[in-house]
Amino acid sequence: MTYAFARNAALPLRAGAGLVLVLCAALGAPAICLAADSPATAVDIKKFAFPKEITVAPGTKIIWTNRDETPHTVTSTDKSFASKGLDTDDKFEHTFTSEGDFSYTCTLHPFMTGVVHVRKR
């Protein structure tokens, strides 16, 4: 995984699908295999800012990484997801299964806001 993401950029990637697929085969659980095949998007929290908007397909996992030296949280307005406090380089991930617009903020710095648009492609 590369860490050289530009500020506010969202970069689609496949996250460790091969390893998870092996585990799926051993467990014989097709549902998990489907989940592992879903796309992931990595975004940075940097300079006290989230990406203003991210648009993904249903089933996409978004992975936030805090690149600041100050802790942040990723906390949704509708309480559907909430991270613990993220120190530098800590990650939080959430998979968006249903369509909709999901706004979120940082509870330490509520002026930081972002929104995830989940849309069928």
Added chain:
Amino acid sequence: MSAPDHDPSGPGHNPARRQALNCLAAWTGATVVWTVAGGVPRALGATGDGAPAAAAKNALTFVQISDTHIGFHKEANPDVVGSLRRAIADIHALPQTPAFVVHTGDVSHLSKPEEFAQARDVLQEIRVDRVHTIPGEHDTIDEGVTGYLKFFDHDGKGKSWYSFDQGGVHFVGLNNVLNFKMGTMASLGDEQIGWLKGDLASVSHSTPIVLLGHIPLWTVWEPWGWGTADSAQAMALLRPFGSVTVLNGHIHQVLQKVEGNIALHTARSLAYPLPTPGQAGIGEPGPVKVPAGELGRLLGTRQLSVVPGRHDLALIDKPLDA
């Protein structure tokens, strides 16, 4: 002070007071002695060697520390516990033993129990009767104020706001870090404003008020959240009082503002400096890295003295390194 200086109805019509409505960044490293009379601070002079001036014998003297961020280990200050212990040594060296210490929030960096425990243990090294703390946003990260209160519940009521009286002064501690709507500054919230109204109702208007809040109770720089969304409601409750001093932390630098009889002061941190409000070329309120020899000039403590019957409050901001 003459009577008009205590007249709560007319501060907006006093040209001299209007001229005092300013913000001063005091990053000079010098120790400046302030006298606050009727809410208006006046600089008395600077002690070049950094030695604290002796307070009047009958004064109530206390010390403000802030933003210790216990648990922070990054380059801007790899030894925040060491910085706190240097501040404690400065407190112990004061010519007049302070009655108590107030800590205006961000006791911890990440709200971890081990950070709160270490902070409590080190603060207990201060040879004063009590350390009064209020929470900062770094103290309320994962479970609101619950984790903080396990170590710093002021009077065992499970609330993060409180008041007490000492030396003829009414002290109020507030929590202005938790209540917010997305995209806004944090606020005190209706429950706390209601409590404050009731608390102040029984206090005579001639009683000096000292109010503690982590985030500035005036809007220093809204794009960075350096303000309290409903501070105007709190200020309205404080306006009838002849002498109000608001002590804040959060922005890791000394600024002050005067609104009528209300003087608001932010304090230095004991962890790391932050940029000046909206500082050009920085863009966000993250820790500022300075050469090791300069850090001690940007961290520090504040001694405050209240002389009974005079409503004069003297403030001495003292950096760790003069």
